[in-house]
Amino acid sequence: MSKFNDIDMSRWKDYSDIYTDSLWIIDKRDNSGAHSGDYHGNFVPQIPRQLFTRYTKKGDWILDPFMGSGTSLIEAQRMGRNSIGIELSEDVAKEAAKRISTEKNEDCKAVTFIGNSQSADMEKILKAAGAEKVQFLIFHPPYWDIIKFSDKPDDLSNAADLEGFLNSFGEVIDNTSKVLESRRYCAVVIGDKYADGRIVPLGFYCMNLFLERGFILKAILVKNFGETQGKSNKQGIWRYRALSSDFYIFKHEYIFVFKKP
Numbered sequence: 001m002s003k004f005n006d007i008d009m010s011r012w013k014d015y016s017d018i019y020t021d022s023l024w025i026i027d028k029r030d031n032s033g034a035h036s037g038d039y040h041g042n043f044v045p046q047i048p049r050q051l052f053t054r055y056t057k058k059g060d061w062i063l064d065p066f067m068g069s070g071t072s073l074i075e076a077q078r079m080g081r082n083s084i085g086i087e088l089s090e091d092v093a094k095e096a097a098k099r100i101s102t103e104k105n106e107d108c109k110a111v112t113f114i115g116n117s118q119s120a121d122m123e124k125i126l127k128a129a130g131a132e133k134v135q136f137l138i139f140h141p142p143y144w145d146i147i148k149f150s151d152k153p154d155d156l157s158n159a160a161d162l163e164g165f166l167n168s169f170g171e172v173i174d175n176t177s178k179v180l181e182s183r184r185y186c187a188v189v190i191g192d193k194y195a196d197g198r199i200v201p202l203g204f205y206c207m208n209l210f211l212e213r214g215f216i217l218k219a220i221l222v223k224n225f226g227e228t229q230g231k232s233n234k235q236g237i238w239r240y241r242a243l244s245s246d247f248y249i250f251k252h253e254y255i256f257v258f259k260k261p
């Protein structure tokens with residue numbers, strides 16, 4: 001198997017911090033360095049850290065087409081990986097760029113772009129960044145309309161219906177995965193939603209988008225999530241509602257890992 005990470009198997013017992021189980025319980029967000037939990041809808045830095053450790057080497061290029069506050073790029077800087085982030089909202093992208101620049105690492109670059117990942121000119125972006133291909137792709141799309149990120153029509157959180165959301169996400173996968181090196185990996189972080197008295201299994205619908213495109217499924221990881229700011233003071237209400245009805249309170253999201261054939 002060709003090497004796709006820097007794990008030294010002669011020291012395998014030293015890597016107790018690297019996850020190999022499919023259940024990820026992360027109790028505390030890593031808020032060190034440039035990381036901050038301010039951006040509503042961000043993910044914990046431990047997610048990119050674990051994935052980059054398993055699937056990338058120092059000097060590799062990582063692409064995040066839904067950059068948000070730049071968590072992936074900050075983590076890439078800390079880990080000596082080059083990174084490219086694309087974000088639709090100008091203000092969000094500028095704020096991310098500012099934050100990322102405080103996590104300087106002379107050994108690697110972090111380059112941010114404002115654009116729509118469905119149609120952004122990837123050849124041009126890679127050329128501007130100084131990369132030929134990327135070696136890892138990390139997708140953290142909106143969980144459809146659970147959080148509205150902007151009023152922009154191209155924002156996936158504004159898709160009119162499920163089909164529209166999945167079509168748009170499919171376009172992002174097609175547009176960005178063409179610059180992913182063959183036999184390297186990508187991951188999508190996504191949760192489900194509840195609407196009209198039923199679960200909309202966004203996670204599995206999104207997983208299928210990758211399977212339909214011939215990606216090889218390598219992992220279905222289940223990650224816990226704790227209290228969100230909005231829900232922490234409503235715990236009792238949710239428990240009352242669940243207990244008196246027929247549903248369970250979401251406490252997990254998925255991380256699907258795929259290999260490009």
Ligand SMILES: C[S@@+](CC[C@H](N)C(=O)[O-])C[C@H]1O[C@@H](n2cnc3c(N)ncnc32)[C@H](O)[C@@H]1O
Nearest residue numbers: 042043066068069071088116117140149155156
């Ligand atoms: C779930 S958030 C990503 C958060 C990020 N992982 C972080 O830790 O901050 C999704 C992001 O995708 C952006 N977005 C939505 N549609 C997009 C599109 N078509 N192209 C690029 N970015 C998009 C949103 O503005 C939002 O910032």
